[in-house]
Amino acid sequence: MQHFTAYLPDEDATAALGAALARTLAPGLVIYLHGDLGAGKTALTRALLHAAGHVGKVKSPTYTLSEPYQVMLAGRPVQVIHFDLYRMSSPEEFLDAGFREDFNQENICIVEWPEKGEPVLPPPDVNVFLRVSGRGREVELQPLSQLGLLCLDRLTFAPNL
Numbered sequence: 314m315q316h317f318t319a320y321l322p323d324e325d326a327t328a329a330l331g332a333a334l335a336r337t338l339a340p341g342l343v344i345y346l347h348g349d350l351g352a353g354k355t356a357l358t359r360a361l362l363h364a365a366g367h368v369g370k371v372k373s374p375t376y377t378l379s380e381p382y383q384v385m386l387a388g389r390p391v392q393v394i395h396f397d398l399y400r401m402s403s404p405e406e407f408l409d410a411g412f413r414e415d416f417n418q419e420n421i422c423i424v425e426w427p428e429k430g431e432p433v434l435p436p437p438d439v440n441v442f443l444r445v446s447g448r449g450r451e452v453e454l455q456p457l458s459q460l461g462l463l464c465l466d467r468l469t470f471a472p473n474l
């Protein structure tokens with residue numbers, strides 16, 4: 314799929330998309346989440362992690378900037394790392410924390426506020442845009458690599474049916 318858009322009328326729809334995305338995950342995938350405060354980036358990530366099998370809380374890593382989770386993917390343990398770069402103060406902070414090494418062939422990285430990570434943040438395989446629209450959210454998914462295309466090809470989600 315080259316491009317995917319949907320209207321998410323309520324938080325349940327966001328959660329359903331998170332669950333649908335969880336089924337498309339592959340090691341090495343990098344997902345950027347774009348959108349203003351309250352757009353639903355953390356809500357989407359939380360649903361994705363729970364659907365991927367994480368039991369327990371998923372908090373916004375606002376102060377720690379990153380939070381790792383371990384999930385099982387096709388019977389293998391995979392680390393999903395949730396970043397929130399809103400409070401990142403400099404590229405050095407990202408590099409000194411060793412975040413660049415987290416972006417490898419094994420891990421899955423989900424990044425809120427990727428704009429704040431420039432220019433040291435590695436590029437994404439999938440861009441997700443969330444926008445407030447009426448009472449719900451508009452969502453747009455854009456593949457940016459072969460891996461991203463494979464991921465979106467596996468996506469099955471039909472919120473409005």
Ligand SMILES: Nc1ncnc2c1ncn2[C@@H]1O[C@H](COP(=O)(O)OP(=O)(O)O)[C@@H](O)[C@H]1O
Nearest residue numbers: 321322323324327350351352353354355356449
């Ligand atoms: N599709 C939706 N329609 C309406 N409200 C939503 C939808 N998805 C999520 N929300 C709500 O919007 C807020 C999103 O918060 P959060 O996920 O923390 O945003 P962000 O991480 O983008 O700052 C939550 O209060 C959540 O309940």
Ligand SMILES: [Mg+2]
Nearest residue numbers: 354355373425
């Ligand atoms: Mg957030």
